[in-house]
Amino acid sequence: MNAPTETRLRHRKMDVKTGRVDLSHGSGGRAMAQLIAEIFHEAFSNEWLDQGNDQATFPAPAGPGGRMVMTTDGYVVSPLFFPGGDIGSLAVHGTINDVAMGGARPVALSASFIIEEGFPLADLQRIARSMGAAAREAGVPIVTGDTKVVERGKADGVFISTAGIGVVADGLELGGHLARPGDRVIVSGSIGDHGVAIMSSRENLTFDTAILSDSAALHRLTEVMIAAGGPSLRLMRDPTRGGLAATLNEVANQSKVGIRIEEDRLPIKAEVLAACEFLGLDPLNVANEGKLIAVVDASAAEAIVAAMRAHPLGRDAAIIGEVIEDDQHFVQMTTAFGGGRIVDWLSGEQLPRIC
Amino acid sequence: MKYVDEYRDGKLARAIAATIAQEADPAKTYHFMEFCGGHTHAISRYGLEDLLPANVRMIHGPGCPVCVLPIGRIDEAIELAKNPKVTLLTYADLMRVPGSKGRSLIKAKAAGADIRMIYSTLDALRIAEENPDREVVFFAIGFETTTPATALAIKAAAKKGLANFSVFCNHVLTPSAIRAILEAPKTGKLPPVKIQGFIGPAHVSVVIGSKPYRVFVEEFGQRIVVSGFEPLDVMQSILMLIRQVNEGRAAVENQYIRAVVPGGNLAAQKLVDEVFDLRDTFEWRGLGHMERSALKLRDEWARFDAEKRFVVPRIHASDNPACECGVILIGAKQPADCKLFGTVCTPETPMGSCMVSSEGACAAHWTYGRFRDKAKRQDERRIAS
Numbered sequence: 001m002n003a004p005t006e007t008r009l010r011h012r013k014m015d016v017k018t019g020r021v022d023l024s025h026g027s028g029g030r031a032m033a034q035l036i037a038e039i040f041h042e043a044f045s046n047e048w049l050d051q052g053n054d055q056a057t058f059p060a061p062a063g064p065g066g067r068m069v070m071t072t073d074g075y076v077v078s079p080l081f082f083p084g085g086d087i088g089s090l091a092v093h094g095t096i097n098d099v100a101m102g103g104a105r106p107v108a109l110s111a112s113f114i115i116e117e118g119f120p121l122a123d124l125q126r127i128a129r130s131m132g133a134a135a136r137e138a139g140v141p142i143v144t145g146d147t148k149v150v151e152r153g154k155a156d157g158v159f160i161s162t163a164g165i166g167v168v169a170d171g172l173e174l175g176g177h178l179a180r181p182g183d184r185v186i187v188s189g190s191i192g193d194h195g196v197a198i199m200s201s202r203e204n205l206t207f208d209t210a211i212l213s214d215s216a217a218l219h220r221l222t223e224v225m226i227a228a229g230g231p232s233l234r235l236m237r238d239p240t241r242g243g244l245a246a247t248l249n250e251v252a253n254q255s256k257v258g259i260r261i262e263e264d265r266l267p268i269k270a271e272v273l274a275a276c277e278f279l280g281l282d283p284l285n286v287a288n289e290g291k292l293i294a295v296v297d298a299s300a301a302e303a304i305v306a307a308m309r310a311h312p313l314g315r316d317a318a319i320i321g322e323v324i325e326d327d328q329h330f331v332q333m334t335t336a337f338g339g340g341r342i343v344d345w346l347s348g349e350q351l352p353r354i355c
Numbered sequence: 356m357k358y359v360d361e362y363r364d365g366k367l368a369r370a371i372a373a374t375i376a377q378e379a380d381p382a383k384t385y386h387f388m389e390f391c392g393g394h395t396h397a398i399s400r401y402g403l404e405d406l407l408p409a410n411v412r413m414i415h416g417p418g419c420p421v422c423v424l425p426i427g428r429i430d431e432a433i434e435l436a437k438n439p440k441v442t443l444l445t446y447a448d449l450m451r452v453p454g455s456k457g458r459s460l461i462k463a464k465a466a467g468a469d470i471r472m473i474y475s476t477l478d479a480l481r482i483a484e485e486n487p488d489r490e491v492v493f494f495a496i497g498f499e500t501t502t503p504a505t506a507l508a509i510k511a512a513a514k515k516g517l518a519n520f521s522v523f524c525n526h527v528l529t530p531s532a533i534r535a536i537l538e539a540p541k542t543g544k545l546p547p548v549k550i551q552g553f554i555g556p557a558h559v560s561v562v563i564g565s566k567p568y569r570v571f572v573e574e575f576g577q578r579i580v581v582s583g584f585e586p587l588d589v590m591q592s593i594l595m596l597i598r599q600v601n602e603g604r605a606a607v608e609n610q611y612i613r614a615v616v617p618g619g620n621l622a623a624q625k626l627v628d629e630v631f632d633l634r635d636t637f638e639w640r641g642l643g644h645m646e647r648s649a650l651k652l653r654d655e656w657a658r659f660d661a662e663k664r665f666v667v668p669r670i671h672a673s674d675n676p677a678c679e680c681g682v683i684l685i686g687a688k689q690p691a692d693c694k695l696f697g698t699v700c701t702p703e704t705p706m707g708s709c710m711v712s713s714e715g716a717c718a719a720h721w722t723y724g725r726f727r728d729k730a731k732r733q734d735e736r737r738i739a740s
Contacts, residue, residue: 264365274356279474280713330726336365337586338372339402341723347702 014038019121026115026149039125040113040145043132048108048143056143061107067168071098075160080127083197084212087160088131090289093217094240095164096138100219101236101292103174103226104166109135111162112146116155127158138217140164172226176254178234183323184301185259186294188221188308189214189316191244192272195286199279211271216290221313225294228307232300238292245284245343247293248331258326261343263336267316284333285346295323362585363401371590372406379597385411387596388686389554390533392419392714393584399723401586411593414548414686415716417532417641418556420497421448422684422708422715425638428525429454430670432494435523436460436468438665442486443523444479445494447472448712453705455672476508483512483520492661496525500558502650503623506630509652509659523661524651527637529559530567531648535639536685537575544643546687552578552596554589557611562627564619568607576605583611630656640674640708641684680707683716690720691728697721 014034024031041049048056061068075091085093091111099106111131115124135142193214200209222236239247244266252259268283276283290313296304301319308314321333331343379385389395395415398404404413417423429452436443443460450461450472464470469489473479476493483491495505505522512520533553539545555568560581571577578599582592592610599606609615630653637649652660661667674680678700679693690696690709700706702718709715713722 270356274359277356277359328726328729332726335401337363337368337401337403337406338365339405340726341400341402342726344722347718347722 014121016121016125021115021117021119021121021124021149023117023149023151026147032147036147039121039128040147043125043128044135044142044145045132046141046143048141049145056108058108058143061167066170069099069102069104069166069168070163071095072161072163073098075162076156077198078156079198079201080123080157082201082213084193085215085289086127086130087158088127088129089134090213090215091160091162092131092134092138092140092142093215093289095162096140096217096219097238097289097292099164099166100217100222101174101238102166102168103172103222103233103236104168105223106138106140106164106166106219108143109140109162109164110144111142111160112148114148114150114155114159114161116157117149117152119157124158134217138219140217140219169226171231172233173231174233174235176235176237176251179251179255179257179259179295179323180234181257181323181325182298183234183295184298184319185248185261185321185323186296186301186305186308187244187267187318187320188218188292188294188314189290190267190269190272191239191288191291192268192276192283192286194289195243195281196272196275198287200275209271209275211269211275214288214290216313218290218292218313221308221311222292224307224311224314225304229296229300229304232297232304234295234297236292236294239288241287242346243283243285243287244293245282245331246345248343249345251295252326252329252331255323256329258324258329259321259331260324261321261331261333263333265318265320267318284343298322359585362583362587364587367587368406368590371587371594375411375590375594375597376408378594378601379408379411380601381410383410383600385551385597385600386414386549387411387552387554387593388414388416388536388548388550389589390416390418390529391554391556391559391584392422392712392716392719393557394554394582394589395419395716395719396714397584397586397589399719402723403586403589404724404727406590407593411597414550415683415719416536416553416686417639417684418498418529418559419709419712419714419716420501420527421452421712422680423527423532423639423641424452424496424525424708425640425672426454426674426708427638427670427672429460430458430672431667432523433458433460433463433468434668434670435492435661435665436463436470438490440490441665442469442471442482442489442491443494444471444473444482444491446474446496449494449496451705452708452711455670476504480508480511480515480517480520483517484515487519489519490664491520493520493522494525495522498527498529498556498559499562499627502526502627502631503562503620506626509630509656510626512659513656521659521661521664522652523667524631526631526650527639528648528650529556529563530570531645532639532642533568533571535642535645537571537577539685545685546682548686550577550686551600552580554592554596555579555581555607557582557584557588557614560611560615560619562620562623564617565607565609565615566617566619572605572607578605579607581607581609581611581615583614629653638671641681675706678707680709680717683709690717691725691731693717697725
């Protein structure tokens with residue numbers, strides 16, 4: 001027997017293929033419940049999210065480590081889909097990385113969506129599924145979330161805001177203030193991939209490149225590094241906006257030291273170099289979403305790099321320079337040409353909305 | 356990267372540096388001006404200063420299009436952009452150049468003016484086509500390098516029948532600026548600067564050729580080596596200038612033979628000539644008003660001339676009195692000599708245009724070279740005591 005008409009209507013699936021988000025999807029009514037169920041629960045499903053409460057209740061993380069880290073991040077990237085990823089996978093990777101750079105094992109994520117009226121449901125589903133896949137692959141569940149819909153023109157497609165928590169093992173002390181003269185600086189792989197991939201897909205720039213964003217969750221790589229380096233690790237950072245240059249300058253200022261790197265040792269893909277040349281960018285200022293830098297005690301540097309190279313995300317890891325004494329806290333680079341130069345923060349905007 | 360790495364080879368650079376060290380006469384000093392900001396950038400970016408002997412001194416010249424634009428023109432562009440019908444298109448460098456009273460295009464944009472950054476004149480045409488009810492104005496600046504592209508855009512707009520596209524023209528001429536610097540001792544309008552030779556423009560010379568510089572040899576006994584923008588080009592050109600000085604010669608020589616011929620790019624010159632005419636006079640930052648030093652649209656293209664299409668108020672504004680951009684632009688002072696450098700004037704809060712453009716002498720020194728200042732100051736103090 002057929003179900004009563006009313007029930008059948010209520011159970012009719014959303015038209016994801018051609019439908020669009022409208023204001024009713026944010027109004028707290030049935031349409032919103034349906035959007036959450038059919039887009040987000042379908043994509044993220046895990047036992048904590050599926051409790052369906054306004055908060056996720058889960059047991060305190062087991063294992064060693066009495067300290068937790070917490071981070072929050074916002075994603076407003078344009079375009080939403082780019083070679084090698086999209087705003088969804090980027091949000092998961094970026095949040096996990098912020099947790100992992102503190103030396104922590106990521107435990108859970110939250111995600112909040114601000115969606116512009118008129119946004120295609122198919123794109124929203126694609127983003128949610130990409131997020132769900134990234135979270136599953138990383139083994140870090142999205143345990144709670146929120147959605148809001150704003151009028152057309154009040155947002156640009158979709159903005160995602162996240163939080164992440166993790167647990168730090170006992171005895172591990174990492175921080176941007178801990179670099180000391182003599183320490184080595186390590187980068188986990190080629191720099192500038194993400195920024196160039198985003199740049200190549202911007203509508204006002206028509207150039208083709210095979211470069212994919214390097215967007216990736218780095219917590220398994222940091223696990224390897226912690227195992228190999230332990231207390232020799234001073235700090236880890238992911239050089240996202242502002243690129244390697246900004247991150248090294250942050251460290252130099254926080255630790256009140258100078259840093260000198262060697263241009264010859266920087267891993268940069270030929271295609272990235274070519275695109276930067278063409279667009280007048282410095283790869284040192286271009287964003288990364290799947291790379292990290294680490295400052296480590298000199299005696300452990302080689303061993304840490306060897307361990308990183310055995311991991312797929314650290315295959316091109318390299319020691320690129322060292323921490324030096326400098327009361328002006330400059331980051332300097334010996335150029336491949338043999339002269340010296342400063343590696344400065346970027347002034348103003350190089351790439352609008354890259355993450 | 357093919358055809359780029361070859362010109363950045365560190366080993367070759369050290370070989371040229373060794374030859375320079377060998378041939379530069381320790382009893383002499385060599386003062387060379389690199390005219391172009393592109394050369395300034397290469398010198399700073401690759402740390403060439405570290406590869407040259409102390410008696411070879413490079414003086415930064417005025418060849419930075421953003422830097423020589425007087426702030427009155429920025430004010431005028433802001434006034435243009437305030438017109439609610441106007442969409443103003445500009446290269447990104449210009450966005451942060453300070454106008455008078457702390458104004459800039461980026462602040463005007465934040466306040467609601469429709470100002471957009473573009474990468475090429477093709478973007479400008481596309482935006483005009485896509486927005487037929489907007490008055491799309493391209494803020495055209497640059498030396499001879501960028502002028503042909505603007506000419507081409509105007510001709511293309513005419514062909515497409517675009518009625519909503521116009522150009523706010525600020526194109527200027529390289530030889531006029533070189534002449535002003537060389538005539539400084541005679542005119543007394545600018546502080547004289549000791550220059551024994553010029554690293555001549557790269558891309559400008561692709562368009563105008565090397566011939567237009569001959570007059571500076573004949574009239575002023577100057578040396579000019581037209582040079583590519585890659586660091587090895589610059590090193591080789593410095594060596595060529597040192598040899599001219601040592602041999603007591605003065606000539607126009609062409610290091611950039613892979614791109615520059617004596618007559619230049621005739622097709623580009625013809626295009627520019629078709630669309631543009633000389634202005635009687637134009638104000639340059641640092642160099643002041645110079646006769647026949649800039650271009651305007653010819654009368655037959657007047658409908659594409661933003662200055663004719665709109666009422667653009669003529670604004671003359673003075674630079675901040677403490678800002679030394681003017682004398683830095685002609686090589687009479689170095690960026691670190693300016694009291695504002697690195698204190699109130701940084702790339703984040705530029706007081707003068709030389710701190711904005713990546714080709715500006717101050718920005719290049721700030722971004723790449725300022726780590727040498729402290730040691731230099733200590734050396735100077737040691738020598739003084």
